[in-house]
Amino acid sequence: MNKRYFVGVDLGGTYIKFGIVSDKGEVSYKGMLSAQARLGRDVVRDNLLRSVKQALQAAKVKKTKITGIGTGSPGTVNQITGRIEGSSPNIPEMVNVNLRQWLSKPFGLPVCVDNDANVMALAESKFGAAKGFSNALCITVGTGIGGGIILNGKLFHGSNFAGAEFGHMTICHNGRKCNCGGIGCLEMYASAPAMVKDAKRLLKTDKRSIIRSLVEGDLSRLTTKVLFAAEKKGDRLASQVIDQASAYLGAGIASAVNLLNPQVVVIGGGVSQGGASFIRRIDREVKRRAFPSATRHLKVVRAKLGNDAGFIGAAILCAQANR
Amino acid sequence: MNKRYFVGVDLGGTYIKFGIVSDKGEVSYKGMLSAQARLGRDVVRDNLLRSVKQALQAAKVKKTKITGIGTGSPGTVNQITGRIEGSSPNIPEMVNVNLRQWLSKPFGLPVCVDNDANVMALAESKFGAAKGFSNALCITVGTGIGGGIILNGKLFHGSNFAGAEFGHMTICHNGRKCNCGGIGCLEMYASAPAMVKDAKRLLKTDKRSIIRSLVEGDLSRLTTKVLFAAEKKGDRLASQVIDQASAYLGAGIASAVNLLNPQVVVIGGGVSQGGASFIRRIDREVKRRAFPSATRHLKVVRAKLGNDAGFIGAAILCAQANR
Numbered sequence: 001m002n003k004r005y006f007v008g009v010d011l012g013g014t015y016i017k018f019g020i021v022s023d024k025g026e027v028s029y030k031g032m033l034s035a036q037a038r039l040g041r042d043v044v045r046d047n048l049l050r051s052v053k054q055a056l057q058a059a060k061v062k063k064t065k066i067t068g069i070g071t072g073s074p075g076t077v078n079q080i081t082g083r084i085e086g087s088s089p090n091i092p093e094m095v096n097v098n099l100r101q102w103l104s105k106p107f108g109l110p111v112c113v114d115n116d117a118n119v120m121a122l123a124e125s126k127f128g129a130a131k132g133f134s135n136a137l138c139i140t141v142g143t144g145i146g147g148g149i150i151l152n153g154k155l156f157h158g159s160n161f162a163g164a165e166f167g168h169m170t171i172c173h174n175g176r177k178c179n180c181g182g183i184g185c186l187e188m189y190a191s192a193p194a195m196v197k198d199a200k201r202l203l204k205t206d207k208r209s210i211i212r213s214l215v216e217g218d219l220s221r222l223t224t225k226v227l228f229a230a231e232k233k234g235d236r237l238a239s240q241v242i243d244q245a246s247a248y249l250g251a252g253i254a255s256a257v258n259l260l261n262p263q264v265v266v267i268g269g270g271v272s273q274g275g276a277s278f279i280r281r282i283d284r285e286v287k288r289r290a291f292p293s294a295t296r297h298l299k300v301v302r303a304k305l306g307n308d309a310g311f312i313g314a315a316i317l318c319a320q321a322n323r
Numbered sequence: 324m325n326k327r328y329f330v331g332v333d334l335g336g337t338y339i340k341f342g343i344v345s346d347k348g349e350v351s352y353k354g355m356l357s358a359q360a361r362l363g364r365d366v367v368r369d370n371l372l373r374s375v376k377q378a379l380q381a382a383k384v385k386k387t388k389i390t391g392i393g394t395g396s397p398g399t400v401n402q403i404t405g406r407i408e409g410s411s412p413n414i415p416e417m418v419n420v421n422l423r424q425w426l427s428k429p430f431g432l433p434v435c436v437d438n439d440a441n442v443m444a445l446a447e448s449k450f451g452a453a454k455g456f457s458n459a460l461c462i463t464v465g466t467g468i469g470g471g472i473i474l475n476g477k478l479f480h481g482s483n484f485a486g487a488e489f490g491h492m493t494i495c496h497n498g499r500k501c502n503c504g505g506i507g508c509l510e511m512y513a514s515a516p517a518m519v520k521d522a523k524r525l526l527k528t529d530k531r532s533i534i535r536s537l538v539e540g541d542l543s544r545l546t547t548k549v550l551f552a553a554e555k556k557g558d559r560l561a562s563q564v565i566d567q568a569s570a571y572l573g574a575g576i577a578s579a580v581n582l583l584n585p586q587v588v589v590i591g592g593g594v595s596q597g598g599a600s601f602i603r604r605i606d607r608e609v610k611r612r613a614f615p616s617a618t619r620h621l622k623v624v625r626a627k628l629g630n631d632a633g634f635i636g637a638a639i640l641c642a643q644a645n646r
Contacts, residue, residue: 076616086616135482149582151474158584159458162617169578170612172496173512173571182577182612189496248496254505255492259472259579261481289493289505293399293409294485 005064006318007055007109009071010116010310011048013037013091013143017307018051020059020066021315025127027308029058041093045102052107068110069103070318072119072310074144076162082113086162088144112318114155116140117164119313120303121148122155124266126316128304133263137256138303139166140269141249145187149260167191169252186252190245192224192271199227199241209237228274245271246278250285257290257298268303276302328387329641330378330432332394333439333633334371336360336414336466340630341374343382343389344638348450350631352381364416368425375430391433392426393641395442395633397467399485405436409485411467435641437478439463440487442636443626444471445478447589449639451627456586460579461626462489463592464572468510472583490514492575509575513568515547515594522550522564532560551597568594569601573608580613580621591626599625 003022010017012035019030033051036043052069059066075094076086082100104111114122121130121138130136136150145167149156157163167187168180175184188194200219203209211230215221230238253265265286267279283300290298305312326345333340335358342353356374359366375392382389398417399409405423427434437445444453444461453459459473468490472479480486490510491503498507511517523542526532534553538544553561576588588609590602606623613621628635 076614086614147582151479156474158617159586160584160616160620162614163582163584165581165614165617168581168614169492170494170574173494173498173574175496180614183574251493251496251506255578256582258488258491259470259486259582261483261486263482291399291409291485291488291491291503293483294481294488297483 004067004319005059006315007052007059007066007069008311008313008315008318009048009051009055009069010119010314011035011044011071011073012116012310013074016047016051017311018055019308019311019315020055020062020064021312023316023319025123025312025316027312028062028064029055030308030311031055031058037091037093041097044094048102049106052103056107066109068112068318068322069107070112070119070314070316071099071103072114072116072314073099074116074146076160077113077115078161079112079114079157082111085160110318110322112314112321114314114317115146115148115161115164116310117146118148118155118157119317120268120309121150121164121266121313122316123305123309123313124268124303125150125153127312128309129266129301130264135260135262136264136266137166137253137260137262138266138268139253141190141267141271142192142269145191145269166252166256169255171248171252186248189248190252195224195227195241195245195271196222198244199237202237202241206237210235211238224271224274228278242274242278243281246281247285250282251289253282253300254286254289257286257294261294263297264299264301266301266303268306268309272302327390327642328382329638330375330382330389330392331634331636331638331641332371332374332378332392333442333637334358334367334394334396335439335633336397339370339374340634341378342631342634342638343378343385343387344635346639346642348446348635348639350635351385351387352378353631353634354378354381360414360416364420367417371425372429375426379430389432391435391641391645392430393435393442393637393639394422394426395437395439395637396422397439397469400436400438401484402435402437402480405434408483433641433645435637435644437637437640438469438471438484438487439633440469441471441478441480442640443591443632444473444487444589444636445639446628446632446636447591447626448473448476450635451632452589452624453587458583458585459587459589460489460576460583460585461589461591462576464513464590464594465515465592468514468592489575489579492578494571494575509571512571513575518547518550518564518568518594519545521567522560525560525563529560533558534561547594547597551601565597565601566604569604570608573605574612576605576623577609577612580609580617584617586620587622587624589624589626591629591632595625
């Protein structure tokens with residue numbers, strides 16, 4: 001059978017990543033635009049349309065026929081209606097947008113939509129680190145903490161598309177208030193902003209850390225990337241922050257493992273770029289905390305598809321729906 | 324089609340409950356024996372065999388043909404091999420027992436085994452509070468906190484029979500050490516022993532509570548039943564303990580709801596006998612903490628089948644396997 005091609009779009013609070021993807025998961029083109037989510041939903045819409053146009057333009061040049069458009073977005077995404085039903089705390093202005101209508105009208109192509117972490121999980125499950133496993137948890141750690149659950153080889157959506165919100169498991173019963181309205185959510189302890197915040201707090205009473213010199217005295221430039229770099233150079237404060245975040249992540253994942261008993265946990269998102277030692281520390285904590293019968297064969301691994309996972313998964317979603 | 328009948332057995336740390344159950348869920352006979360788990364596995368085995376004999380004897384008297392035996396047990400139960408692979412902290416001596424062999428050799432009938440909370444969930448799903456819902460979480464709160472997950476109308480077992488351990492979700496990251504080896508597990512905060520322990524601790528500095536007089540000065544007689552009775556009479560200390568336990572339970576359930584987005588959460592086990600106000604408090608906390616998109620249609624209800632759920636579910640398990 002001939003290959004079919006899809007445009008995949010990964011809408012994030014900061015960037016829109018997109019590409020042309022075959023139904024075998026091959027990427028023949030990719031691009032990125034700023035989402036400018038803080039400027040409101042009309043701007044997001046314009047940027048989204050520009051992204052798809054750019055991809056379709058590239059397809060025209062390559063003489064590639066596009067069969068459909070797949071999109072991943074933060075929030076609770078109703079796959080059937082195409083509407084975003086629940087807010088993502090990190091891009092709230094999208095609630096009640098009908099994402100499918102936004103894209104199907106201008107382009108006249110079939111449009112599939114799903115949660116961004118779900119499509120990432122789908123991509124990792126078909127072509128990445130969860131390939132070959134029928135039960136997998138995929139967790140993205142970045143500005144927020146999201147996730148996707150693969151059960152019996154398929155994306156699990158819950159009863160009304162609201163599942164897999166790993167970042168909003170209670171990890172500290174009387175802990176930090178979360179943007180979602182919850183208390184002590186994992187996201188408040190182990191997302192990139194949480195790590196940066198913790199580092200800044202510790203820096204107030206620390207004189208030895210090299211972090212200040214790495215950001216040339218400008219703490220607004222402090223990112224998890226800087227933290228991982230500082231740790232590599234032996235910085236203790238950075239180590240402490242990363243240790244703490246991996247301990248929290250490990251505890252949250254252990255809870256999910258005790259519930260769902262998957263074969264593999266895949267960790268992606270910006271923070272997972274912290275490298276092998278970060279994943280190892282999370283793995284150790286998961287195995288220390290979860291039931292031995294649930295972890296005996298469990299693998300905790302880093303995502304393979306990196307920043308492309310979202311748009312690849314979005315495209316595959318559309319490929320699956322339009323066979 | 325004629326009805327078929329099964330013996331269902333619910334093995335607990337304290338009691339073995341058993342009965343004769345039709346494949347339509349009707350109970351035509353039931354009994355109970357002490358498990359005497361603390362006397363070791365040989366005693367448990369003898370008591371288990373006595374239970375089944377008693378049920379088969381009753382079947383003979385009623386001229387009921389028994390098609391098979393279903394058993395629920397604490398721990399990680401491998402449905403395929405029949406072996407208990409992982410420990411339940413509350414009845415550790417059963418690990419590595421092949422429960423199916425224990426029962427199939429002496430009685431020459433097909434034997435099905437599963438985790439005790441799983442079979443309770445199956446019973447509630449087929450004939451109880453989760454009937455008619457395809458996605459349900461069932462949680463038992465008693466000596467321990469267990470659970471069963473129904474997805475697409477079927478019991479979900481995870482990759483190697485180790486899922487649905489609600490009691491061992493981390494709820495306090497640096498909290499109480501759990502018998503399972505974990506830290507801050509829900510079971511350490513909201514099980515019956517945890518509630519009794521919390522009450523005893525508070526009683527040390529409290530002069531007003533009526534609990535002491537309810538147990539006639541003997542705090543070893545303090546149970547959750549006493550706590551609920553004291554609360555009904557307006558006892559503040561009892562209220563405080565029950566409030567706290569429901570808040571912890573609500574937070575744990577909210578985490579699971581954010582992951583699995585079920586249609587209904589069923590709460591069973593001894594502590595659920597606390598009544599409607601206990602369930603209402605848990606419900607309120609779940610809805611306060613979990614994602615609105617996950618709780619919009621969510622029902623949190625009390626189990627319907629009470630103490631019979633375990634053996635009914637065990638029997639139904641066997642009915643499903645021997646159609």
